[in-house]
Amino acid sequence: MEIHGIVAVVTGGGSGLGEATARSLVAKGAKVAVLDLGSSKGAIVAQDLGPNALFVEADVTNDEQVAAAIRRTVEAFGALHVAVNCAGIATAGRTIDKDGQPLDMTPFRRTIEVNLIGTFNVIRLAAAQMVKNLPNADGERGVVINTASVAAFEGQIGQAAYAASKGGVVGMTLPIARDLARDGIRCCTIAPGIFETPMLMGLPESARKALGASVPFPQRLGRPAEYAALVCHIIENPMLNGETIRLDGAIRMAPR
Numbered sequence: 001m002e003i004h005g006i007v008a009v010v011t012g013g014g015s016g017l018g019e020a021t022a023r024s025l026v027a028k029g030a031k032v033a034v035l036d037l038g039s040s041k042g043a044i045v046a047q048d049l050g051p052n053a054l055f056v057e058a059d060v061t062n063d064e065q066v067a068a069a070i071r072r073t074v075e076a077f078g079a080l081h082v083a084v085n086c087a088g089i090a091t092a093g094r095t096i097d098k099d100g101q102p103l104d105m106t107p108f109r110r111t112i113e114v115n116l117i118g119t120f121n122v123i124r125l126a127a128a129q130m131v132k133n134l135p136n137a138d139g140e141r142g143v144v145i146n147t148a149s150v151a152a153f154e155g156q157i158g159q160a161a162y163a164a165s166k167g168g169v170v171g172m173t174l175p176i177a178r179d180l181a182r183d184g185i186r187c188c189t190i191a192p193g194i195f196e197t198p199m200l201m202g203l204p205e206s207a208r209k210a211l212g213a214s215v216p217f218p219q220r221l222g223r224p225a226e227y228a229a230l231v232c233h234i235i236e237n238p239m240l241n242g243e244t245i246r247l248d249g250a251i252r253m254a255p256r
């Protein structure tokens with residue numbers, strides 16, 4: 001699908017990988033709805049991007065809010081062709097702590113709710129809108145791109161909740177692509193390694209340096225623009241479907 005002239009919704013578009021994606025898509029001539037929480041930088045990012053961007057406040061776990069955000073996107077820009085799921089949270093906690101106490105279920109449930117259920121909520125509502133598009137010359141009506149993590153494959157100590165949520169995103173990628181195939185909507189997932197975003201910037205610089213040095217090549221953290229470049233390629237390449245692509249400089253995470 002050609003990016004120029006399409007309409008995309010980018011969840012988590014107010015920060016990190018989502019922000020870089022929104023910026024790249026607008027630069028390539030798309031119209032972008034930056035979907036994010038009211039407490040995020042989404043409104044600032046959308047304003048900075050100008051008339052081809054719009055901030056739509058929504059929590060991805062809330063059915064009504066996401067449906068309303070998609071309605072507002074279509075009212076403003078006339079259609080919806082692409083949904084990029086970048087909204088996500090990272091929590092940490094061992095299954096049992098040093099004193100043998102079991103992990104509190106609240107953060108575990110919230111991580112699954114945002115990263116897995118929130119992603120599916122956006123996909124189903126976005127796809128229901130995309131089926132209304134006329135197919136392009138390749139028969140395409142839409143493209144869905146999700147964000148998992150290398151933790152889906154090599155979750156580290158303390159990452160049971162996060163790895164489970166991202167493993168769920170990887171697991172549903174193929175069945176969603178199969179579900180939506182008859183409507184000409186593709187679905188792919190990107191599994192990033194370690195990227196320089198506010199999520200990572202919470203770590204001390206020494207820890208970030210050590211993480212970068214653990215990447216075989218290139219020996220550094222990923223740049224959000226490199227994630228955005230893969231999003232653009234997936235949109236443009238009609239043969240990419242039902243697949244999870246690692247974007248990680250060949251890193252394989254150790255247990256800790």
Ligand SMILES: NC(=O)c1ccc[n+]([C@@H]2O[C@H](COP(=O)([O-])OP(=O)(O)OC[C@H]3O[C@@H](n4cnc5c(N)ncnc54)[C@H](O)[C@@H]3O)[C@@H](O)[C@H]2O)c1
Pocket residue numbers: 011012013014015016017018035036037039040041058059060061086087088089090114115118147148149150191192193194195196197198199200
């Ligand atoms: N940064 C990395 O190294 C890395 C690695 C692997 C995977 N990821 C994944 O990439 C995605 C983006 O991460 P990032 O590093 O850009 O993080 P980030 O914290 O910079 O951005 C995440 C954005 O999601 C938004 N968000 C959180 N919960 C939301 C909700 N319920 N509804 C709507 N928006 C919500 C936040 O407000 C924020 O703007 C996440 O899913 C993360 O798990 C990141």
